Amino acid sequence: MNAWIEIDLGALAHNTATLRETMGDAVDVIAVVKANAYGAGAARFAFELQRLGVPRFAVVWTSEAVALREAGITKPIIVLGHSFPADAPIAVANGVTLTCHSLELGEALSRAATALERTALVHIKVDTGLHRFGVTLDEAVTLGGQLHQLPNLLVEGLTTHMANADEPDDSFADTQDALFAKAAARLPWIPYRHTANSATALRREGLRYQGIRSGLALHGVVPPNSPNPGLRPVLALRARLARVAEVEAGEGVSYGLTWRAERPSRVGLVPVGYADGWRRALGNMGSVLFNSVRCPMVGRVCMDQFLIDVTDQPAAVEGSVVTLLGADGAAGITADEVAAESGTISWDVLASLQARLPRLYVRDGLVEAITA
Numbered sequence: 001m002n003a004w005i006e007i008d009l010g011a012l013a014h015n016t017a018t019l020r021e022t023m024g025d026a027v028d029v030i031a032v033v034k035a036n037a038y039g040a041g042a043a044r045f046a047f048e049l050q051r052l053g054v055p056r057f058a059v060v061w062t063s064e065a066v067a068l069r070e071a072g073i074t075k076p077i078i079v080l081g082h083s084f085p086a087d088a089p090i091a092v093a094n095g096v097t098l099t100c101h102s103l104e105l106g107e108a109l110s111r112a113a114t115a116l117e118r119t120a121l122v123h124i125k126v127d128t129g130l131h132r133f134g135v136t137l138d139e140a141v142t143l144g145g146q147l148h149q150l151p152n153l154l155v156e157g158l159t160t161h162m163a164n165a166d167e168p169d170d171s172f173a174d175t176q177d178a179l180f181a182k183a184a185a186r187l188p189w190i191p192y193r194h195t196a197n198s199a200t201a202l203r204r205e206g207l208r209y210q211g212i213r214s215g216l217a218l219h220g221v222v223p224p225n226s227p228n229p230g231l232r233p234v235l236a237l238r239a240r241l242a243r244v245a246e247v248e249a250g251e252g253v254s255y256g257l258t259w260r261a262e263r264p265s266r267v268g269l270v271p272v273g274y275a276d277g278w279r280r281a282l283g284n285m286g287s288v289l290f291n292s293v294r295c296p297m298v299g300r301v302c303m304d305q306f307l308i309d310v311t312d313q314p315a316a317v318e319g320s321v322v323t324l325l326g327a328d329g330a331a332g333i334t335a336d337e338v339a340a341e342s343g344t345i346s347w348d349v350l351a352s353l354q355a356r357l358p359r360l361y362v363r364d365g366l367v368e369a370i371t372a
């Protein structure tokens with residue numbers, strides 16, 4: 001393998017247990033496994049979480065939910081994003097819970113559920129200030145009443161999403177929660193309420209309601225400005241050097257020759273590029289670990305490869321393993337660090353990791369499964 005992602009199932013179990021302990025027995029940890037489980041491979045990642053007893057899952061597209069069903073996920077799956085009425089039959093056939101924003105979608109779900117002699121579950125999302133998705137408070141009350149009348153349809157959940165969850169000042173969550181509480185008071189018959197992502201769940205005990213929607217924290221990456229209950233990073237990205245070459249002082253490397261050797265140097269070729277989700281912005285900025293020692297990335301990141309300076313690492317040769325993300329002995333590179341170096345956020349670093357990288361699921365140092 002040129003490069004691969006390692007998913008530490010022990011760390012995942014630890015994080016799941018830690019979050020459950022922190023949230024308490026009355027609060028579900030809803031595993032958010034959208035976007036290929038933030039790069040970890042949704043099918044296997046979710047299957048492991050189901051084995052660990054996670055009671056609910058959430059994704060953003062209906063197709064993601066259907067893929068999880070095909071992967072053997074039998075627990076409830078909430079689609080957090082928008083769905084069309086045309087999605088109703090497949091959602092009902094797969095027992096997927098949609099976020100319903102219109103009577104038209106509710107009617108389509110009700111019809112599909114009646115035809116299949118099932119009950120379609122839906123959640124209503126209140127837009128309390130993020131102004132991204134959902135319906136207004138008044139619309140939620142009207143829609144709730146209308147959906148309540150439809151046969152074979154059950155409004156199970158009421159939800160919202162916070163705008164400033166991981167900002168230094170998250171006090172806008174109070175404003176949002178006050179609106180959410182109004183909606184809940186006017187729709188008291190809707191039993192399941194959820195408002196918190198990882199940051200809100202960790203920072204605000206009062207906003208946990210019946211379930212918290214956690215993606216990032218399950219990966220052991222703590223959102224900014226949030227307390228760390230002792231989570232451990234789950235993902236590592238490693239590669240084998242494809243070549244180690246000598247360059248003379250003054251010679252440049254990679255497109256545009258933006259890095260020039262100040263001394264006779266050895267450069268190692270890492271077979272990972274921006275097509276794999278390793279950001280072009282990391283060129284001349286980031287570093288990787290070899291034998292727990294940092295080696296700077298030199299020159300531009302290409303689509304499939306980039307270079308590192310291994311002049312001070314005589315043991316680095318073709319085939320040597322380097323760590324781009326995760327622990328290497330006592331050293332480590334965090335998603336936060338890579339995010340800072342590439343001008344983005346940790347969620348983006350993980351979710352950008354692409355399909356070409358094989359996923360290795362590791363337990364107690366042994367590879368349990370590999371998915372392409």
Ligand SMILES: *Cc1c(COP(=O)(O)O)cnc(C)c1O
Pocket residue numbers: 032034080161196197198199213214215216217223347
């Ligand atoms: C992605 C997402 C989450 C999970 O957020 P994390 O910060 O990764 O825990 C929760 N809720 C909604 C609506 C989301 O889109």
